[in-house]
Amino acid sequence: MYFAKSQHIIYRDYPEFGYLTDNRNFGYDTASKSCRKIGERILSKVGSMFYSVLTEHPQTIEKISQKLSCIFTDVPLLRLENDAKEFLTELSKDGFVRLLENETWSSEDKWFSYENVEKNLIEDDIYDSDKDNFDSHWFDAYRLTRLHLSVSGACNEHCIHCYFPKHLKKGIMQKELFLQLLAQCKEMNVINLTISGGEPMMNPNLLFFIRKCRENNFSINVLSNLTFLTEDIVEEFKITPLLSVQTSLYSLDENIHDSITGIKGSCRKTKKAIEILRNLNIPMQINCPIMKQNKDSYQEVLIWAKSLNIEASSDYMLFGCYDGSRENLHCRLELSEIETIIREHKEHQLDDNSLKSEVLSWSSICPVCYSSLCISPLGKVYPCEGWQSFLLGDISDTSLRDIWENSPGIKALRALTLEDFPKCVACNDREFCSICLIRNVNESNRLNCKDINPYFCSIAKMKRNIVNK
Secondary structure (H helix, E strand, O other): OEEEEOOOEEEEEOOOOEEEEEHHHHOOHHHHOOOOOOOEEEEOHHHHHHHHOOOOOOEEHHHHHHHHHOOOOOOOHHHHHHHHHHHHHHHHHOOOEEEEOOOOOOOOOOOOOHHHOOOOOOOOOOOOOOHHHHHHHHOOOOOOOEEEEEEEOOOOOOOOOOOOOHHHOOOEOOHHHHHHHHHHHHHOOOOEEEEEEOOHHHOOOHHHHHHHHHHOOOEEEEEOOOOOOOHHHHHHHHHOOOOEEEEEOOOOOHHHHHHHHOOOOHHHHHHHHHHHHHHOOOOEEEEEEOOOOOOOOHHHHHHHHHHOOOEEEEEOOOOOOOOOOOOOHHHOOOHHHHHHHHHHHHHHOOOOOHHHHHOOOOOOOOOOOOOEEEEOOOOEEEOEOOEOOOOOEEOOOOOHHHHHHHOHHHHHHHOOOHHHOHHHHOOOOHHHOOOOHHHHHHOOOOOOOOOOOHHHHHHHHHHHHHHOO
């Protein structure tokens, strides 16, 4: 009997408990469609010590118990062996640990395969105990688990709907800053890193960044238009258990797609890159924002993606630039056009998440600064990528931990309650909406996140009327 770490499980050792989580928990839905998501589990401090002696290479229970005897010096070896065997066997039943027949035997620990996608797979999160106990450990404090790293402000495309003001698309993250952030993330037990831009592949250090993330056991998402995909990047993707590579494809009609990106030939390059990554079983998600230019052709993207078992979603909820300029909204759909699309989604179920994406569950407030932050290429800290008018701190003069724990801006956001949005509390359409601070602030004349955006209020009302008919 041999035990080894599961390749897709991430472990973090907190002062009061240990935390195991399926890497895929922090990704898009793509990877989870190919096999059951394991979920997450809280470990006691003793359980954390037992787990800590495992390696990716299979070990006998005798070898494991010998390692444990160096930690538990007053416990008999036979007892350690029996306890470890029982504990690790239970973890293996739930997928957190690999139980192997011999040192070289390969059990099924498959990351992802497009050929094995199960469309209706039921995924259960398995906890160490009941959910209430899990929540009491995990959600008793604000815990930074996700960091969005914009490694390049520059972008080779000029998408007409982009919320980045054109004059601010500049700068790339240097190695020194990235390594500084990585070290601080490791110290704070951050789990997931999303690498984006601009266009991240315009940063010549991207391969280095991804490699360092892999070596330090971070969960990774990459957001890219893929037009700069190279063989070297592909090779790195192949050996890195990426959660997903997300890209945008606006239409299969090259003229339409290229008119949105402003770059001739971009459709052909992105589509070719998608096919390359798909053939190599790199988990992907295609996003298809809907606007005036592609409202009559976006469905073709969803159908094409479905034929390849690639997860794809569409979204018409475009919002203004983060400097409040709204220069990108000339392509946003009119309410009458959105009504047509909602009815199409309801009638034809164009993608797996169509109704789910249209009818949002009511939540109290946008969760920015509860578990995530965004870092610009120059180390500026913001609530999220789309809200860069609100500076929370600067890594050049303040640590990530200090910003997370002491930033006045973060404290102000966490203090927001429903009472700060009285219009929403009494709204009959609240089950079809959510309070998105970015939508509010980017289209507010005051850049105030409490200014409710009437455009999205109208969409919520429309959803309620259509769904309830």
